[in-house]
Amino acid sequence: xxxxxxxxxxxxxxxxxxxxxxxxxxxxxxxxxxxxxxxxxxxxxxxxxxxxxxxxxxxxxxxxxxxxxxxxxxxxxxxxxxxxxxxxxxxxxxxxxxxxxxxxxxxxxxxxxxxxxxxxxxxxxxxxxxxxxxxxxxxxxxxxxxxxxxxxxxxxxxxxxxxxxxxxxxxxxxxxxxxxxxxxxxxxxxxxxxxxxxxxxx
Numbered sequence: 001x002x003x004x005x006x007x008x009x010x011x012x013x014x015x016x017x018x019x020x021x022x023x024x025x026x027x028x029x030x031x032x033x034x035x036x037x038x039x040x041x042x043x044x045x046x047x048x049x050x051x052x053x054x055x056x057x058x059x060x061x062x063x064x065x066x067x068x069x070x071x072x073x074x075x076x077x078x079x080x081x082x083x084x085x086x087x088x089x090x091x092x093x094x095x096x097x098x099x100x101x102x103x104x105x106x107x108x109x110x111x112x113x114x115x116x117x118x119x120x121x122x123x124x125x126x127x128x129x130x131x132x133x134x135x136x137x138x139x140x141x142x143x144x145x146x147x148x149x150x151x152x153x154x155x156x157x158x159x160x161x162x163x164x165x166x167x168x169x170x171x172x173x174x175x176x177x178x179x180x181x182x183x184x185x186x187x188x189x190x191x192x193x194x195x196x197x198x199x200x201x202x
Contacts, residue, residue: 015056015186028052033193035076036186048072050088051197055119055189070131071114071197076189077177078117081143083126086115090131114198118153120173140168
């Protein structure tokens with residue numbers, strides 16, 4: 001049980017310089033690992049019932065939510081801008097069963113999967129990310145987009161559904177990361193730390 005005003009207790013792991021604002025609502029802390037230099041703003045809602053990995057230098061901005069019951073990975077230097085919705089689970093909207101969480105599970109057709117946000121990816125305000133999606137390293141997703149399938153690394157994507165419009169340069173970002181790592185060393189979130197939690201390819 002988290003005491004009032006204690007925003008950092010109960011997590012599976014918490015790094016240094018982590019700031020979770022008191023207005024954030026985080027349920028399932030025992031499933032969540034957090035790296036260094038992380039900010040989770042007021043009015044963020046996270047409901048974790050499966051492993052969730054938040055890397056270092058990650059910002060989850062106000063009014064964003066992470067729900068749905070699947071594995072979530074936010075790799076180092078990733079950003080969820082205000083109002084982003086990360087959905088790891090969804091009812092079948094096309095008649096495969098009864099819908100919404102008041103219905104017993106036997107009468108529903110729910111799809112649950114992972115969502116993985118790659119290193120240096122930035123997700124624009126009010127974007128929706130659907131179950132089973134990997135946003136590749138360095139992607140920039142424009143505000144209000146709907147991401148229905150995985151995105152290739154180092155691209156700029158916009159729209160509903162999100163589509164590639166141009167590459168995103170990586171040289172300056174990579175150089176800046178090397179300089180920051182030399183100045184302020186941190187332990188990167190590596191694939192080995194979360195790979196076992198991801199669904200196996202079928």
